[in-house]
Amino acid sequence: MRVVALEEHFAVPALVRRVDPNAISRRGFRPRKAPAHGPNPLELLPEIGEQRLKSMDEAGITVQVLSNSGPGPDLLPGSDGVAMAREMNDHLATAIARHPDRLAGFAALPMQSPDACADELARAVKDLRFVGALINGTTEGRFLDHPSYDGLLAAAVELDVPIYIHPHLPPEPVRQAYYSNLEPGAGRVLESAAWGWHSETAIHVLRMVLAGTLDRHPRLRLIIGHMGEMLPVMLARIDEVSALDIEHLKRPISRTILDQVWLTTSGIFSEPPFLAALLTFGIDRIVFSVDYPYAPNTKGRDFLDGISLAPADMAKFTHKNADALLKLKVGAG
Numbered sequence: 001m002r003v004v005a006l007e008e009h010f011a012v013p014a015l016v017r018r019v020d021p022n023a024i025s026r027r028g029f030r031p032r033k034a035p036a037h038g039p040n041p042l043e044l045l046p047e048i049g050e051q052r053l054k055s056m057d058e059a060g061i062t063v064q065v066l067s068n069s070g071p072g073p074d075l076l077p078g079s080d081g082v083a084m085a086r087e088m089n090d091h092l093a094t095a096i097a098r099h100p101d102r103l104a105g106f107a108a109l110p111m112q113s114p115d116a117c118a119d120e121l122a123r124a125v126k127d128l129r130f131v132g133a134l135i136n137g138t139t140e141g142r143f144l145d146h147p148s149y150d151g152l153l154a155a156a157v158e159l160d161v162p163i164y165i166h167p168h169l170p171p172e173p174v175r176q177a178y179y180s181n182l183e184p185g186a187g188r189v190l191e192s193a194a195w196g197w198h199s200e201t202a203i204h205v206l207r208m209v210l211a212g213t214l215d216r217h218p219r220l221r222l223i224i225g226h227m228g229e230m231l232p233v234m235l236a237r238i239d240e241v242s243a244l245d246i247e248h249l250k251r252p253i254s255r256t257i258l259d260q261v262w263l264t265t266s267g268i269f270s271e272p273p274f275l276a277a278l279l280t281f282g283i284d285r286i287v288f289s290v291d292y293p294y295a296p297n298t299k300g301r302d303f304l305d306g307i308s309l310a311p312a313d314m315a316k317f318t319h320k321n322a323d324a325l326l327k328l329k330v331g332a333g
Helices: 021-026 050-059 078-098 114-126 147-159 172-178 184-191 196-210 235-242 253-260 271-280 297-306 311-326
Strands: 004-010 063-068 103-105 133-136 163-166 222-224 261-264
Touching: 004 163, 004 311, 050 297, 063 078, 063 133, 063 311, 078 103, 078 114, 114 147, 147 163, 163 196, 172 184, 172 196, 184 196, 196 222, 196 253, 235 253, 253 261
Parallel strands: 004 063, 063 103, 133 163, 163 222, 222 261
Antiparallel strands: none
16 A cells, blocks of 8 residues: 655754754754653654665555754744755755655745745755645744745745645743743643644644635645644634634635645544544545654554545545645655
C-alpha cells in the first residue's frame, strides 16, 4: 500500500546557528528533554538520507513531504531572512534530488519580509518543484489574515499549491497571560504540544475566515495538522453561536473551512479524534501524517493498522488525497 506522510520535518543546524540566540529565545524556544529511551528527535532532524529512509521502510511509508522545523528564516528580518529561506530550500531540494522517488518538499519562507514571500514561493515551486509552503504560526504577532500577506496568498492560488499552517510557540504576551507561573516543564508543554499551539492554529484558521481572507481567496487551499487542531469538535458550536453576530461573510464559517481546509493526522494516533475528523470533514479532506521525527514512523503505522476503513477510503487516506492535493507523482510509479 502506497503511504504518503505530509507533516515530516528536517533542520539545517549550520543555518540555524546564524540566527541570534537572543532572537531564538525571545521567540520562546526552550530546551527539550531528551527521551529516556529511543533516539532524540532533535538529533534525527538534520538527517535526510539512509537512516530516514530505513525508518520509512520499516513503517511502510512510501513518501515523506518535508518541511523545516524551527528556528527558521521567519526569525530573521530583511535580506538575512530571504537568504536563509533560499539556502534552506536549496538544501532541501538537493536532498530530495538524491531520493526523488521518496521525498518531496514544502518551502520555507522569509515571513518577516512579506513582499519577498511570493517570489520565494514561486521559485521553490517552479524551479525546485516543491509542492507548497509551510508557515510556522504567527510572525511578529501577525497571522496570515494580515493584509501584508495578501500577495503570498494570491501567489499560492496562482501557483495552485497549498499552504500548510503549522503551530508555533506563542508570542511572549500570550505566554505570560496563559502559561506563566507553572513549573517550567509544565508551562512549556501546555503552551505547545499539549494544548497551546493547537488552539492557536485553530484561531489562525478562524481569523482567516472571519477577516474575509478566505472569501477574498476562495481557491486558496490550507492544510492543518494534528487531527484538525481541535476544529472538528467545534464547527457546529462555532456556527451556532456566530449566527446572530456575523453577517459579512459569503459562506457559513464551517462551510468556508470545509471548502478550503484539509487536515492531517500528524502526531495524534488515537481513534476518537480521527472519528471526529471523519464525521465533520469527511474522508476526502483527511490526509495521513506522522510528524517525524517528533513522532516515530512505527507509531503512525500502528495507527494505520488499527483503524477500520473501507479499502477505497483507506486508499484516499493513505495517498490519494495527498496525491490530488499536492499533484504528487513522487513514488507513484
